[in-house]
Amino acid sequence: MRTSCCTNETETDRAAAAPKSPQPAIAKKLGGDSIFRYLTTFFAFSILAILALMLYEMAGESLPAIREFGWKFVSSKDWDAVQGSFGALPYLYGSVVSSVLALLLATPLSIGAALFITEIAPGRLGSVVAPLVELLAAIPSVIYGLWGVLVMAPWLQSTVQPFLIEHFGFIPLFEGAPYGVSMLAAIFILMIMVVPIITSITREVLLAVPQSQKEAAIALGATRWETIKIAILPYGKSGILGAAILGLGRAIGETMAVTMVIGNAPNISLSLLSPAYTMPSVIANEFAETTSKLHASALMEIGLILMVVTLIVNAMARLLIWSVSGRAKGGAA
Amino acid sequence: MNNKVQLEQVNIHFGKTHAVRDISMTFPEHSVTAIIGPSGCGKSTLLRSINRMHDLVPSARVTGKILVDDGDIYDRGVDPVAIRRRVGMVFQKPNPFPAMSIYDNVIAGYKLNGRLPREEADEIVESCLKRVALWDEVKDRLKSNAMMLSGGQQQRLCIARTIAVKPEVILMDEPASALDPISTLKIEELIEELKERYTIIIVTHNMQQAARVSDYTAFLYMGDLVECGETKKIFTTPEQKQTEDYITGRFG
Ligand SMILES: Nc1ncnc2c1ncn2[C@@H]1O[C@H](COP(=O)(O)OP(=O)(O)OP(=O)(O)O)[C@@H](O)[C@H]1O
Ligand SMILES: [Mg+2]
Numbered sequence: 001m002r003t004s005c006c007t008n009e010t011e012t013d014r015a016a017a018a019p020k021s022p023q024p025a026i027a028k029k030l031g032g033d034s035i036f037r038y039l040t041t042f043f044a045f046s047i048l049a050i051l052a053l054m055l056y057e058m059a060g061e062s063l064p065a066i067r068e069f070g071w072k073f074v075s076s077k078d079w080d081a082v083q084g085s086f087g088a089l090p091y092l093y094g095s096v097v098s099s100v101l102a103l104l105l106a107t108p109l110s111i112g113a114a115l116f117i118t119e120i121a122p123g124r125l126g127s128v129v130a131p132l133v134e135l136l137a138a139i140p141s142v143i144y145g146l147w148g149v150l151v152m153a154p155w156l157q158s159t160v161q162p163f164l165i166e167h168f169g170f171i172p173l174f175e176g177a178p179y180g181v182s183m184l185a186a187i188f189i190l191m192i193m194v195v196p197i198i199t200s201i202t203r204e205v206l207l208a209v210p211q212s213q214k215e216a217a218i219a220l221g222a223t224r225w226e227t228i229k230i231a232i233l234p235y236g237k238s239g240i241l242g243a244a245i246l247g248l249g250r251a252i253g254e255t256m257a258v259t260m261v262i263g264n265a266p267n268i269s270l271s272l273l274s275p276a277y278t279m280p281s282v283i284a285n286e287f288a289e290t291t292s293k294l295h296a297s298a299l300m301e302i303g304l305i306l307m308v309v310t311l312i313v314n315a316m317a318r319l320l321i322w323s324v325s326g327r328a329k330g331g332a333a
Numbered sequence: 334m335n336n337k338v339q340l341e342q343v344n345i346h347f348g349k350t351h352a353v354r355d356i357s358m359t360f361p362e363h364s365v366t367a368i369i370g371p372s373g374c375g376k377s378t379l380l381r382s383i384n385r386m387h388d389l390v391p392s393a394r395v396t397g398k399i400l401v402d403d404g405d406i407y408d409r410g411v412d413p414v415a416i417r418r419r420v421g422m423v424f425q426k427p428n429p430f431p432a433m434s435i436y437d438n439v440i441a442g443y444k445l446n447g448r449l450p451r452e453e454a455d456e457i458v459e460s461c462l463k464r465v466a467l468w469d470e471v472k473d474r475l476k477s478n479a480m481m482l483s484g485g486q487q488q489r490l491c492i493a494r495t496i497a498v499k500p501e502v503i504l505m506d507e508p509a510s511a512l513d514p515i516s517t518l519k520i521e522e523l524i525e526e527l528k529e530r531y532t533i534i535i536v537t538h539n540m541q542q543a544a545r546v547s548d549y550t551a552f553l554y555m556g557d558l559v560e561c562g563e564t565k566k567i568f569t570t571p572e573q574k575q576t577e578d579y580i581t582g583r584f585g
Binding site for chain 1: 384386389391414415417418421422424426428429430431432433441442445491494495498
């Protein structure tokens with residue numbers, strides 16, 4: 001039964017490929033295959049080539065700024081296009097703080113959501129929630145930004161920030177006046193934007209945990225929560241970390257929504273209530289009106305830093321995720 | 334001898350599949366009972382009903398009575414988690430926790446009871462590993478990852494992990510089928526030792542193994558219990574023709 005099924009399939013495949021060329025089926029198939037292989041290899045390598053070319057070009061364009069400022073470029077907070085002095089520290093600071101804090105909030109939330117989908121409500125409810133979460137990832141970031149600036153920022157300004165100032169104002173994190181648009185707004189927006197990604201990857205990681213691992217825990221008398229704690233999460237640990245880092249990569253590179261809600265002021269302030277600035281935002285805001293070659297070069301250098309950081313972060317994340325799914329496959333074999 | 338586990342008219346369905354049909358039998362305390370039968374006859378299904386593993390399968394339905402020490406484990410109000418602590422299980426494929434050390438694997442289940450002082454944990458690890466004859470092989474690398482062990486060692490580790498919880502009954506589903514002959518022999522010797530303290534129910538495809546390790550044998554065929562009784566008797570003078578055919582390998 002099975003075998004006949006398989007034969008059928010190959011025959012249809014061949015039939016589908018047949019009309020293109022009059023040659024005998026087998027020869028044509030081989031020819032098509034090798035052309036296809038060369039073509040895909042070519043495309044794969046051209047992507048790498050484009051990447052290398054981009055890095056090379058950006059490095060070249062950044063060179064004037066690199067020569068002029070050296071390491072001071074990343075340690076100085078003095079960004080003055082008129083004076084021609086460029087220090088990118090406020091943007092680095094804004095990017096790192098906003099994405100790391102967003103990640104710290106988003107990761108537990110996402111793990112919880114993924115556990116809910118896979119372990120707590122794996123039936124119909126889970127199968128409804130999962131695609132909904134994925135859908136959130138498809139919303140254009142400008143929409144998030146619009147919502148952030150029209151709905152969330154006013155709400156922060158009128159409710160959340162005054163509350164924080166009143167009750168926690170003695171902590172430097174919550175000092176100052178309620179502006180609405182602020183680091184806090186950016187953190188929230190980024191959190192909302194990375195939760196779907198982290199959730200859906202964590203879900204896949206959790207689904208890769210073998211049944212035998214769960215059964216091992218359950219047979220020892222573990223409750224559902226204990227099973228999650230001793231079998232499921234430890235098994236998926238590195239994959240979940242990978243998911244979080246992938247979220248970090250996304251958060252660092254996110255431009256539109258952050259630019260709309262962060263306030264775009266190159267401050268380095270401990271307070272989350274004050275406006276800040278990020279690397280992608282400054283590029284987006286200033287590239288069209290550069291005042292000098294050096295200004296353009298400085299923006300390019302920020303872009304270079306951003307690109308290298310995201311590449312490294314993404315590569316790390318992929319490695320971690322692969323390590324889990326690879327192990328799951330090995331275990332199943 | 335006491336009957337530790339008793340099945341009364343147990344039926345198990347998966348949706349429309351009737352996997353176990355009306356089985357009644359007893360498992361005497363401190364004995365080894367082997368469950369044999371062709372693939373798909375319901376051995377694992379029957380075994381897993383004795384510690385309520387089917388609770389995890391939404392389509393599974395268990396009816397009838399399964400008594401452990403005279404209490405029906407399927408009674409309302411019985412906590413399946415408490416049952417699984419009394420009725421432990423060893424699986425076909427060794428499944429140590431890969432993120433844990435050998436040491437942590439042994440006490441993984443025990444630790445669920447609450448905080449465990451260091452000395453007590455050391456003691457449990459040592460005594461359990463000694464009982465599964467693994468201590469000498471691993472005592473110098475207790476902190477290394479459990480996946481470093483061979484398959485046979487992993488399986489003995491899993492048994493150690495199971496007995497660390499101090500169960501009364503141990504269910505084993507083809508515990509040696511993934512192992513080489515030497516490891517298999519070690520597991521069989523271990524079962525011999527363990528029966529002093531525990532009641533053991535073992536599913537096996539290996540007739541010699543059933544004959545070697547078990548005191549009682551039950552033969553299942555297509556969800557029915559064809560015959561059960563003392564292993565000696567089943568293997569020498571079975572009452573049913575079917576049993577004889579299966580044991581002698583003339584099955585068809
Ligand atoms: N989770 C499940 N869902 C649906 N049907 C199941 C499930 N588990 C077992 N069955 C069915 O129950 C019957 C008995 O299966 P079981 O695994 O108990 O056989 P077995 O005797 O252990 O076989 P083997 O020797 O191959 O392990 C089979 O028909 C099987 O398809
Ligand atoms: Mg089985």
